Amino acid sequence: MTFAATVLTLYPEMFPGPLGVSLAGRSLARGDWSCNAVQLRDFAPDRHRTVDDTPAGGGAGMVLKADIMAAAVRHVADGRPILAMTPRGRPIAQARIRELAAGPGVIILCGRFEGFDERLFDAHPEIEQVSLADIVLSGGEPAALAILDACIRLVPGVMGAPDSGVEESFEDGLLEYPQYTRPFEWEGRTIPEVLRSGDHAKIAAWRKLRSEDDTRLRRPDLWERHRDVRDQPASGARHDTKEPDQ
Incomplete structure (x- = not known):
């Protein structure tokens, strides 16, 4: 079964990015997993392809429009888990990564600007709001790459040794023990x-x-x-x- 990754983003050129090299890149070429980056602006009906607007109630920045985001989500939804990258989300943990890696794939919606119109999540409670850590990034794309990397390395055939993904930090709720190698x-x-x-x-x-x-x-x-x-x-x-x- 191929692990299918779909990323909804304003910057599709960022994917697969670093996931196109090393073990992930070789497994992508073999077809162990796939990556489809979808341009969010393609779902904007106006000629300027507008995806954002000013915050209701005032304030700095712009907010991603619920109608545009929902149209993009509905276009790609096929039963796979849907994650929305936002600093308001719950930090993702290794246990969830392992669940995602064992499934058919994941859809990731990348936030930008001041975030999403909250009505998107009211209308689509199946969307998981997640973050990478207690930090604020310029957009959801770097976090999406990190989450995909964490998933892909657990896809069968990607890593060389079957035990490589077991004795590592967070797999049993603990940090990994320290490692050493030559010279003595x-x-x-x-x-x-x-x-x-x-x-x-x-x-x-x-x-x-x-x-x-x-x-x-x-x-x-x-x-x-x-x-x-x-x-x-x-x-x-x-x-x-x-x-x-x-």
């Missing part, structure tokens, strides 16, 4: 001895400990979520505190 000594710093021991059990234990420690110190938000999930009662366990019937 560099500027007086050496590779941890356990990684040269050949004892796979000790190596696995060291990596797990470092992953947990680094997450706890660097990303306490992730560590708290991981700990909450880890400490949840096993399925089927009793949750009530009542004494059993006598």
